[in-house]
Amino acid sequence: MQIYLPIADLPVNVFLILAMGLAVGFISGMFGIGGGFLMTPLLIFIGVTPGVAVASVASHIAASSCSGAISYWRKKAIDPALALMLLAGGVIGTAVGVWLFTMLRALDQLDLTIALSYLTLLSIVGGLMASESLRAIMRSRAGKPVVLRRPGSHVWFHGLPFKFRFKRSKIYVSAIPVWVIGFLMGFIGAILGIGGGFLLVPMLIYLLRVPTATVIGTSMVLTMVTMASATVMHSVTNHLVDGVLAVILMVGGVIGAQFGARAGSKMRGEWLRLLLGLLVLVVGLRFAYQLVVEPGDLYSIRLVMP
Amino acid sequence: MMSRCRTALTALAFVLLTSVPVSAERLVISLSNHRVMVTSSFTGVDLVLFGSVEGDQASVLRRGGYDVVVTVAGPRVTERTRRKERVFGIWVNADARTFIDVPSYLAVISNKPPDAIAGADTLRRQQVGLENILLPQRIGPDVADTVRDDPFRQAFIRLKKEHGLYIERTTGVTFFTPTLFRADIPLPSTAPFGTYEIDVKLFADGVLVTQSSSALEVIKVGFEQFVADAARDYGFLYGLTLAMIALLIGWFASVVFRRD
Numbered sequence: 022m023q024i025y026l027p028i029a030d031l032p033v034n035v036f037l038i039l040a041m042g043l044a045v046g047f048i049s050g051m052f053g054i055g056g057g058f059l060m061t062p063l064l065i066f067i068g069v070t071p072g073v074a075v076a077s078v079a080s081h082i083a084a085s086s087c088s089g090a091i092s093y094w095r096k097k098a099i100d101p102a103l104a105l106m107l108l109a110g111g112v113i114g115t116a117v118g119v120w121l122f123t124m125l126r127a128l129d130q131l132d133l134t135i136a137l138s139y140l141t142l143l144s145i146v147g148g149l150m151a152s153e154s155l156r157a158i159m160r161s162r163a164g165k166p167v168v169l170r171r172p173g174s175h176v177w178f179h180g181l182p183f184k185f186r187f188k189r190s191k192i193y194v195s196a197i198p199v200w201v202i203g204f205l206m207g208f209i210g211a212i213l214g215i216g217g218g219f220l221l222v223p224m225l226i227y228l229l230r231v232p233t234a235t236v237i238g239t240s241m242v243l244t245m246v247t248m249a250s251a252t253v254m255h256s257v258t259n260h261l262v263d264g265v266l267a268v269i270l271m272v273g274g275v276i277g278a279q280f281g282a283r284a285g286s287k288m289r290g291e292w293l294r295l296l297l298g299l300l301v302l303v304v305g306l307r308f309a310y311q312l313v314v315e316p317g318d319l320y321s322i323r324l325v326m327p
Numbered sequence: 328m329m330s331r332c333r334t335a336l337t338a339l340a341f342v343l344l345t346s347v348p349v350s351a352e353r354l355v356i357s358l359s360n361h362r363v364m365v366t367s368s369f370t371g372v373d374l375v376l377f378g379s380v381e382g383d384q385a386s387v388l389r390r391g392g393y394d395v396v397v398t399v400a401g402p403r404v405t406e407r408t409r410r411k412e413r414v415f416g417i418w419v420n421a422d423a424r425t426f427i428d429v430p431s432y433l434a435v436i437s438n439k440p441p442d443a444i445a446g447a448d449t450l451r452r453q454q455v456g457l458e459n460i461l462l463p464q465r466i467g468p469d470v471a472d473t474v475r476d477d478p479f480r481q482a483f484i485r486l487k488k489e490h491g492l493y494i495e496r497t498t499g500v501t502f503f504t505p506t507l508f509r510a511d512i513p514l515p516s517t518a519p520f521g522t523y524e525i526d527v528k529l530f531a532d533g534v535l536v537t538q539s540s541s542a543l544e545v546i547k548v549g550f551e552q553f554v555a556d557a558a559r560d561y562g563f564l565y566g567l568t569l570a571m572i573a574l575l576i577g578w579f580a581s582v583v584f585r586r587d
Binding site for chain 1: 408563567569580581
């Protein structure tokens, strides 16, 4: 069934978009991630312009992180104080990100920035994940017990002022690094159309030493609010959010995530991480390919004013 | 007295020059449809334009036959053509030109290739054919059209052709009789909405004989158009609604798939 995406200005098959939502939802449920870093590139690869892809995926991520956040809320696995503190930085970061997005678009460099950022981010994260999980697999093959990396000891920023006690997470840290992390996540999310869970969770664990009990739920709250506000801000400034595309993706995404979560619980942790790492690497390489290979057409047109 | 006489003479000369053309043919045109409704299932349409060359009693219709060029120009837009160059091994948009108030859609339909209808000078003066259409660019503080072989201008026309928005049909006009013709105007599914100007030029022996114009309107209707309008005109409400829908869908999923 062919439909017309009003903002992307593209006729597409509904079932293709729905299947993409399901597939990415499945993967996101399996690995406990938002899936934006897969969805945005996929949309770009099927011909949606990077700007529309980023802006529309924001609302898709808001939906999937909302359903996640609610189930973590029921399990009391969210630290509300920490979430609020992260959000204080996150919403500002989102606003700055949307502003930069608008500027880059006016300068004709938005597509390049998105591709380069994805390439850098995904190859680093994918490479680290894959090598780390490979080492873990080798170790367990060799019969040695799996040694989890211990959270870092006292780092310089633990000496910063505005110390704050986060009761549910049982940590006592300065609010400054919390704000900075929130800001970074909001900023990256607005420009790249990713929830950033795969960056945020390790940061919270290794830098702030947030316990695993509250880390995923809290990060989902941050993602949900920053992505919902990114949706509104992108709509106001760039008018690039495709509602039809977003709603189809959301429906596919939330359903896929349920099946993914069940499949994920049956797999071993290291293998799951290796798989995710490789997936991230492949998406990154696809961007590299696009940047390095001479485009079929050196020219392109962008509508400035109707 | 003298001045009044001169005024009268001028007026007479004006009337003579404008209302009685050198050749006496008239062009009567009729379009199959002046309003095109574009719905979500719209896959494009061919509009039909009928035309008839009429001569008054005094004039004799030419034996050499007539040539017709129909030019349809869609709503005016401003677009930017960018060119990629390799910088440090990667391809980036390095250069760009802004085209101001150019037709978003342009169809040039004729009964034979324009260069077989009239000389290059006439075609250029009358802006007949994609090569001769005015495409003003912003050049520094000025707005002007460039030379025909400007690479950005050529790339713009080529890309618009690839998108199906700039069309050249050299056999799109069919003559039923030496004076009665029809032209097929193809509107693609991506035709932008707005007013389209139709300009029909009649040539004989390489000279413009007369011309006539009409217009058509493309209106997009349906849900997709509603969404597009809302996104453009009510950005804040649109964004807020979508964010709410997202949170609702998320909440709904967590209720439906609740496992505890």
